[in-house]
Amino acid sequence: MEYCLREIKGKQAHDPIFIEKMMKWPSSRCLYVPGPVIVGAGPSGLATAACLKEKGVPSVILERSSRIASLWQLKTYDRLRLHLPKQFCELPLMAFPSDFPIYPTKQQFVDYLEAYAQKFDIKPRFDETVSQAEYDGALGFWRVRSVGVKGKVMEYVCRWLVVATGENAEAMTPEMEGMEEFGGEVRHTSWYKSGEEFRGKTVLVVGCGNSGMEVCLDLCNHNAKPSLVVRDTVHVLPQEMLGIPTFGLSMWLLKWLPLRLVDRLLLIVSRLILGDTARFGLPRPELGPLELKNLSGKTPVLDVGTLAKIKSGDIKVRPSIKSLKRHAVVFVDGKTENFDAIILATGYKSNVPSWLKEKKMFSEKDGYPRKSFPNGWKGERGLYAVGFTKRGLLGTSMDATKIACNIQRCWNDEAKHRLPFAPLFPQ
Template sequence: MMNTTSSWRCICVPGPVIVGAGPSGLATAACLKERGVPSVVLERSNCIASLWQLKTYDRLRLHLPKQFCELPLMGFPTDFPTYPTKQQFVDYLEEYARKFDIEPRFNETVSGAEYDTTLGFWRVKSVGIKGKGMEYVCRWLVVATGENAEAVVPEMEGKGEFGGDVRHTSLYKSGEEFRGKRVLVVGCGNSGMEVCLDLCNHNARPSLVVRDTVHVLPREMLGRSTFGLSMWLLKWLPIRFVDRLLLIISWLMLGDTARFGLERPRLGPLELKNLSGKTPVLDVGTLANIKSGDIKVCPSIKRLKRFAVEFVDGKTESFDAIILATGYKSNVPSWLKEREMFSEKDGYPRRPFPNGWKGGNGLYAVGFTKRGLLGTSMDAKRIAEDIDRCWKHEAKHHLAFSRSPLLQQPSP
């Protein structure tokens, strides 16, 4: 059903509205489609998986083996490598959307969503490119905007004084444009480490700001992926024992990372991941460059100066550019008018994994598990099963109502 005026349209959606056409939104739409439940997917960008297509660097690959990154109902092509490239992953997602006939409504930015207690439905408002407003009225709302909706750009004293290029990794593509330059990378997660390696490979001179403790693990151990080995060991052993084993093997393979300015947290990598969501760094060659001195490790920044940075230890060094590998955050509180399921502080579900996927009044969350694509697939399956159950129950209710004698035409 559709209401139309000259300036806005109101559409009544029979199934759920899914906000976000990244892997989380696509997975949920596919699982619903498989059960015969239609959905509408809204996407603010002009393509699916906009983070992957528009805001990632060229050398990016999946950090985990492909079998741990598959979306439900469709595996990766057999000829893909163990760690697919950025473009291969995008190709996989586009084929996934084609296979399940998912056609998102692109260039529609959701400006607000609120549950109407009088109607018993969600009202989702979006704005198009030309400012044209749309309102979708639906029984179920799936939040699939994920953990990486908005770039985190920290405040730095003297930023306006620096004079050089300061950009977030979402705007970084390749080290080619920084060839020969002194570049400071802020943040020592997987992205920060890889950007440093990419800069080295393009003959730039990178330095890395390490503001916190970090676990650095080899990407592979004992001939298997570190992640796959960890998952296998956890079937048989306690998490703390597995952590101890991982750290012993890492020490044998990588040495004592603290010697190079990379202090390890007190908690083991898996326990820390479970408690805080902080992911260990899987080394793909950066550590060797740190050991050789091609990448210099620096402490936290105190302030920026004219083409220079003063650190908290009092030292000042010159730089031509700064890359902020400071991550992303959820943007849910900016548009979803709901306080029970989602925290207003960080935009994540209040209930921890694995119970954060379902809220009240037909509200769902997918892709907020801090467990990557594996967590996304688990959420998508649960959501589709739950909505399908409601869908069938309501269909039976409507059928019984339509067959009621009260609605039957009397005989002539």
């Protein structure tokens, strides 16, 4: 390792002798990457790698799991579908198959991502968890350290670093008083697959976002007895309005009308279709759904049938939890109820602060870029972020395209000094 770093020190990426030496390093623990290192092989990492390849820039993806899109493949429930129409969830340069439904299933989306990786010949380095990445000012390069199977440590040296671990890297599990006393199962939605294993049981679902609502519906469909904890206000919108997907209708209206007027129209139509949700324990925020999304990133719930189950009483709405007891939950209103299990639909968080030693671009508090959309994709010294827009796959595609264009300009400026690229990692 020390030999590797001595060879780099004081050199520049466009020095042909420097590059030639690095391509011949005998150490298997330290490798020079001529193009960007991308951390994460989810949709964000795949999109960025594809856009770079289309522009002639090679990259290396490091992925902690054993497969692409591990969150989608390993940590999502069976009934999951894309919440938005497929045209708003496509990655750059490749559309969904025409025979896919408007809202593709989880497996269809995974198949699409597998086909995407195959089309652009994207081959991540799997089972490599990035433990640290920092910019070495003396070298003028990023040093990215990963830990693989059996504890094997690798260090990659690169000119550009793309953070593609996204908003959903780690599950958020809130602390609850008395959790150790509860005795029943407490599980995050990342480990929930189907309501079949909860058939006949009373289950408390904590969190009223899209995941919490869908898990409640799934539990109902498997003859469980779910209750839903609603800790805050929430916008519930019909998935379609007047036969048109709500999200698509919103995007179209925003071309012609101001955001607040579009919000008013959405709420009027929602009330006509769904009724007053506050009557059923789901009060709406003061800000409209689109304005709230822009300011806080909080996504409105697109109803797929859960509200009807709440109205019928099949799903009961409960306030915040005060504490847990033996197979029981005490709510803030003083009531106590027995439950067999608790499902935490409490979302995810970024894990960037745990491994990226950089404080200017990313917030240490929440792991998001400090600059809000659309300016959060680019940092300094060749650092980039993709998939942190709080705008889903549409935001990911926008980021990936910008990053590839920006890196390509630097790549082309240095091309006249660069030796022909040879693959570093034979498959």
